[in-house]
Amino acid sequence: MLTAAIVFGLAPAALILVLGIVARGVATQHVTPRVVQYAPERTSTVLRDALLVEADRRAASAALIDLAVKRKVRLLAGSDRRDPIGVEVEPAVVFTSEELSLLDALFGADHTSTRVRRFSSDRRALTGRLKTLLLGTEDALARDGLIGERRVSWPGGALRVLAYLGMLVEALLIMFALLNNAWPALIITLIALAGTIATIFVTPPWWRKYLPPAQAKREHLAGLRRYLALAEADRLRALQSPGGAELRADAPGAAVPAGQGNGGPATTGSSLPGSAAGSADALHPSEGPPPTEPLARFHLHERLLPYAVLFGLEREWITKLRLEAAAIGTDDADFAAVTVSVADALDAAGGALELTASVGDLVDGSGEVIEGIGGLFEAFGL
Known part of the structure; x- marks a missing residue:
């Protein structure tokens, strides 16, 4: 059970977390x-x-x-x-x-000028209009050759899919560890789960290519x-x-x-x-x-x-x-x-x-x- 937790839980979780950190570094373009x-x-x-x-x-x-x-x-x-x-x-x-x-x-x-704008559907409409405004500005930057025509999104999408699959596997490992009282395997799987969740937050969903x-x-x-x-x-x-x-x-x-x-x-x-x-x-x-x-x-x-x-x-x-x-x-x-x-x-x-x-x-x-x-x-x- 311990070996399964390491091979199918901890190792994949560590790998996608590292890849997520790398994606974050690439997206920053400092x-x-x-x-x-x-x-x-x-x-x-x-x-x-x-x-x-x-x-x-x-x-x-x-x-x-x-x-x-x-x-x-x-x-x-x-x-x-x-x-x-x-x-x-x-x-x-x-x-x-x-x-x-x-x-x-x-x-x-x-x-609307009502104070409930902050919490109503009007705020969602405002968010949509502002998003359209920024997309238009983004297109103008792309036409000027300052950014790529398309955002880079495939690394974030792929890593998030892997993270969700990893969470499913880790949930199964946790269930088997509890049924077999395999406490070391349970602890390692929980660590793997934490790493997988961290990957979702660390990995940017997309970024602009400058x-x-x-x-x-x-x-x-x-x-x-x-x-x-x-x-x-x-x-x-x-x-x-x-x-x-x-x-x-x-x-x-x-x-x-x-x-x-x-x-x-x-x-x-x-x-x-x-x-x-x-x-x-x-x-x-x-x-x-x-x-x-x-x-x-x-x-x-x-x-x-x-x-x-x-x-x-x-x-x-x-x-x-x-x-x-x-x-x-x-x-x-x-x-x-x-x-x-x-x-x-x-x-x-x-x-x-x-x-x-x-x-x-x-x-x-x-x-x-x-x-x-x-x-x-x-x-x-x-």
Whole structure:
């Protein structure tokens, strides 16, 4: 009995567990950043980057927060945690097709603003719409040659089938061991059963195959995650990239190599994250004098909020932004309004993963509810 437990129970269980661990390692496709990055790539979008870092569950929430950070929508948390979160469209904004697709998924024709959305069939409908949105984004990445056209699913499927067959064999071995009072065989079979169950949890059901052109983008995102994970200014300076981190002249919150923000050499201190030297005037090109360096750094960090959500660092990053806002000490607190509204929305929703399931109505600046995708196109003149 002991020999049967080892040959038909423990050995197969150990083999498929090892194969499951190997499959997990292959699916991870880990990348190591060469330098710390301080902004996403210029042509990237939050949804596309979410799939490149395997953050599918956080993609929609991060993209919604990105709209808030870009001042295209406002997140309005209710006075009660049970109230749905309102989304208000800012006046005179222009949405991209991807952003409209996100709003359509969140506020489609079958959307309801009732608080029971979180537990009703409407949430299942929301999940289906968001899944369709991500599949469309995945297809776009495949067309660009960044990922394989099909997900890799056969290893996970095969190992799970073997695991279920193994559990059936182990159940029979346990029954025979109990009938024959073969306690050593029973213990070994139970160990084998635990290994088989572990295989089911360890083995990924599928994964994306990232192609060589995606390597640089994934390294960039890994460098951005490293930056977001840092907290103290001294550590940020210590890990400063050779290219510097001035604000890019054509997009608030982005970065260019030092010395390119103003057409000349970098000034002393311009290599600090979020430095305002030479290029901070790009933040508000038509609003008078350039902001101070701390304010420019705040805007740079605020633009990274969606990526903090992707990497699961939103709580730490919002805390950092609040500290920076307090350090600026300006009488005009309007610049910190986005951080406050996002923080309140996340608190009301119970976290980033619940944010999209907690949204209520989509309204315009007058508070009038925009109904479905037809209302979206009508409101935006499309």
